Amino acid sequence: MVNKLKIDVVTIFPDYVVMPLAQSLIGKAGQSGLVEITANDLRDFTSDAHRTVDDTPYGGGAGMVMMPTVWGDAIDSISNATSAAVHELIILTPAGELFSQSMAQELSLSEHLIFACGRYEGIDQRVTDHYRTRPEFRVREVSIGNYVLNGGEAAALVMIEAIVRLVPGVIGNPESLAEESHSIAADAQDEVLLEYPIYTKPSKWRGLSVPAILTSGNHGLIATWRREQAISRTEQIRPKTRE
Numbered sequence: 001m002v003n004k005l006k007i008d009v010v011t012i013f014p015d016y017v018v019m020p021l022a023q024s025l026i027g028k029a030g031q032s033g034l035v036e037i038t039a040n041d042l043r044d045f046t047s048d049a050h051r052t053v054d055d056t057p058y059g060g061g062a063g064m065v066m067m068p069t070v071w072g073d074a075i076d077s078i079s080n081a082t083s084a085a086v087h088e089l090i091i092l093t094p095a096g097e098l099f100s101q102s103m104a105q106e107l108s109l110s111e112h113l114i115f116a117c118g119r120y121e122g123i124d125q126r127v128t129d130h131y132r133t134r135p136e137f138r139v140r141e142v143s144i145g146n147y148v149l150n151g152g153e154a155a156a157l158v159m160i161e162a163i164v165r166l167v168p169g170v171i172g173n174p175e176s177l178a179e180e181s182h183s184i185a186a187d188a189q190d191e192v193l194l195e196y197p198i199y200t201k202p203s204k205w206r207g208l209s210v211p212a213i214l215t216s217g218n219h220g221l222i223a224t225w226r227r228e229q230a231i232s233r234t235e236q237i238r239p240k241t242r243e
């Protein structure tokens with residue numbers, strides 16, 4: 001087997017993650033054996049009767065912070081159970097680097113991804129700092145966008161869906177991936193060309209007709225029209241801003 005990807009999600013809500021993963025493309029990827037996903041319960045790595053994962057913040061402030069001890073035990077155990085040479089540790093946080101298509105491309109080539117999904121105010125910073133000193137780990141603090149969620153689980157699901165569909169052999173349609181990879185290279189969150197509008201039957205619906213050029217049979221003109229549509233759409237919806 002060539003490109004096997006193991007994904008571990010660590011969370012206090014493993015069911016939140018398991019249910020959507022059982023569906024759709026990701027589920028099929030699992031059946032194919034190309035990807036194996038495990039939802040791990042963080043509380044299994046606690047050592048007290050109450051299964052505590054959080055404590056009050058040093059320096060004061062609102063809310064609770066997740067303890068480094070529990071996270072360290074979980075990540076050590078999960079990484080030791082996997083033979084991968086490198087573990088990509090992805091710590092979800094509103095203060096992380098923004099997730100992008102190019103990051104998804106990179107991560108789809110990994111052997112082992114560990115998603116650390118915090119809750120409350122997040123995870124003690126020393127977890128990131130410690131694993132950055134360990135050569136067998138590659139640590140990234142990642143955010144999926146500039147809005148605030150209640151925890152990392154939804155963000156991990158978004159990332160997993162974007163990553164798994166890029167694993168070679170998972171998507172049944174290599175043509176659509178090849179087409180995609182053009183638009184990927186530039187993707188630093190600038191330089192992305194939005195897609196052209198798409199249509200199917202019926203040719204007239206509620207008084208709206210499909211643009212005549214698409215039924216003309218002239219593939220050269222269609223390609224030019226689509227390029228122009230993509231450009232004008234991009235200028236309208238994502239105008240280049242200047243400082």
Ligand code: JEE
Pocket residue numbers: 092093094117118119120121122123142143144145146147148149150151152155
């Ligand atoms: C992981 C806990 C909740 C809420 C404090 C202070 C932050 C944490 N794109 C994304 N948005 N949110 C997350 C995300 C949220 C998380 C955790 C990821 C773990 N939470 C939480 C509020 C705060 N706020 C003011 O600035 C904003 C911290 C995420 C991703 N990925």
